[in-house]
Amino acid sequence: MKLRRCPRCRAVEVCWVEHCLATTTFDQTASGIGEEGFHSNGADPFAVYGHCQACGHEWRAKGILQITDLPGHPDFTERARRNES
Ligand SMILES: [Zn+2]
Numbered sequence: 001m002k003l004r005r006c007p008r009c010r011a012v013e014v015c016w017v018e019h020c021l022a023t024t025t026f027d028q029t030a031s032g033i034g035e036e037g038f039h040s041n042g043a044d045p046f047a048v049y050g051h052c053q054a055c056g057h058e059w060r061a062k063g064i065l066q067i068t069d070l071p072g073h074p075d076f077t078e079r080a081r082r083n084e085s
Helices: 074-084
Strands: 014-025 038-052 058-060
Antiparallel strands (some): 014 038, 038 058
C-alpha cells in the first residue's frame, strides 16, 4: 500500500483533517430575521489537509475532496480490491 507522506520530510505519520461545508440557516419574515438558526454541519467535504506528526508541516492534499479518497483508508482499500477482481 502506497501511503501519502509528508511532502517536506517524507514521514508517514500524518494527521488528516477533512474540511466540510457547514451552514446556518435563518428564516426571514415581515418582522425580521428569527433569532434561532438551523445549524448544519458534516456535509459536503471539500478539502483534506495533512498535518505532519514529525515536522509539523501542513499542506492541502491535492486531487481529493475527502479522507476516504486517501490510500490507506479502509474504503479506499476496499475499492481498489474490487477494481482488481
Ligand atoms: Zn513532515
